[in-house]
Amino acid sequence: MGAGKATTAAGANGTAADGEVVARAIDLTKTYGDKDSQVVALDHVNVEFMRGQMTAIMGPSGSGKSTLMHCMAGLDKPTGGKVIVEGLDVSAMNQRQLTKLRRDQIGFIFQSFNLVPTLTAEENILLPLQIAKRPIDRAWFDKVVDVVGLRSRLTHRPSQLSGGQQQRVACARAIMARPSVIFADEPTGNLDSHSSREVLGFLKNSVREYGQTIVMVTHDPRAASYADRVLVLADGRITQDLRHPTYDEILEVFAGEGDEVEDGPQADATSREGAE
Numbered sequence: 001m002g003a004g005k006a007t008t009a010a011g012a013n014g015t016a017a018d019g020e021v022v023a024r025a026i027d028l029t030k031t032y033g034d035k036d037s038q039v040v041a042l043d044h045v046n047v048e049f050m051r052g053q054m055t056a057i058m059g060p061s062g063s064g065k066s067t068l069m070h071c072m073a074g075l076d077k078p079t080g081g082k083v084i085v086e087g088l089d090v091s092a093m094n095q096r097q098l099t100k101l102r103r104d105q106i107g108f109i110f111q112s113f114n115l116v117p118t119l120t121a122e123e124n125i126l127l128p129l130q131i132a133k134r135p136i137d138r139a140w141f142d143k144v145v146d147v148v149g150l151r152s153r154l155t156h157r158p159s160q161l162s163g164g165q166q167q168r169v170a171c172a173r174a175i176m177a178r179p180s181v182i183f184a185d186e187p188t189g190n191l192d193s194h195s196s197r198e199v200l201g202f203l204k205n206s207v208r209e210y211g212q213t214i215v216m217v218t219h220d221p222r223a224a225s226y227a228d229r230v231l232v233l234a235d236g237r238i239t240q241d242l243r244h245p246t247y248d249e250i251l252e253v254f255a256g257e258g259d260e261v262e263d264g265p266q267a268d269a270t271s272r273e274g275a276e
């Protein structure tokens with residue numbers, strides 16, 4: 001692991017050095033199954049996510065990345081410990097409170113875009129606000145649409161858009177409600193290198209320009225190199241916490257772990273341009 005000037009390893013306890021905490025896990029534990037066949041997906045994880053930062057979560061398959069994100073987002077109940085988002089104890093919330101939290105404070109971007117096929121791009125972007133009966137800030141909508149470069153595609157349905165364009169619609173939808181934190185689960189997993197760069201560039205831009213907080217699970221070291229911080233999970237624990245690591249420093253962490261991290265044509269071609 002590089003420990004150069006730009007890359008500050010903050011130990012493996014996930015405690016960030018500075019800034020305002022948006023979300024934190026305290027002693028977070030998640031087990032599946034019963035005593036005889038128990039799987040420890042998260043093993044006493046302590047981590048803080050800071051406002052205005054993009055954090056990538058990496059690690060081998062089965063290391064607990066999705067479980068961590070789902071617990072942080074209130075989609076999954078922890079077995080032990082706590083999740084706090086914007087000072088609210090997510091782990092203690094009932095279903096109604098969780099629905100409100102996910103509606104008001106949290107944005108999601110999935111690998112499979114999750115757009116409504118019968119709605120236009122514009123309708124998809126505005127849908128969560130309409131469901132929540134929240135007013136639509138047209139000036140913000142215009143800004144977001146211009147940043148994602150979808151102005152000429154607003155009347156198109158998902159089937160009439162490329163994968164990258166569909167994912168940019170999903171990004172716009174997530175950011176439209178100005179959530180406290182966006183959780184992205186392999187947002188570039190289904191995209192070619194060009195579209196990946198577009199989507200990552202947009203996410204990075206929203207962090208830089210609007211102070212958006214993003215937590216993104218990825219297997220792609222190129223995608224992770226866009227992040228301000230890279231957390232590495234192994235066996236349900238945080239084993240590395242890297243600040244502004246370069247692509248090479250990220251690769252070094254996984255050196256010798258074979259096929260656990262993508263370094264194929266897509267990863268190779270996803271340049272870091274726009275990442276800094």
Ligand SMILES: Nc1ncnc2c1ncn2[C@@H]1O[C@H](COP(=O)(O)OP(=O)(O)OP(=O)(O)O)[C@@H](O)[C@H]1O
Pocket residue numbers: 032033039040041059060061062063064065066067068
């Ligand atoms: N619903 C479930 N029931 C039982 N075990 C589960 C369940 N969900 C996850 N697990 C187990 O918990 C562990 C962590 O899974 P998780 O999906 O969080 O890993 P991951 O790092 O996201 O993996 P991947 O990169 O393959 O998506 C794995 O051993 C997995 O098999």
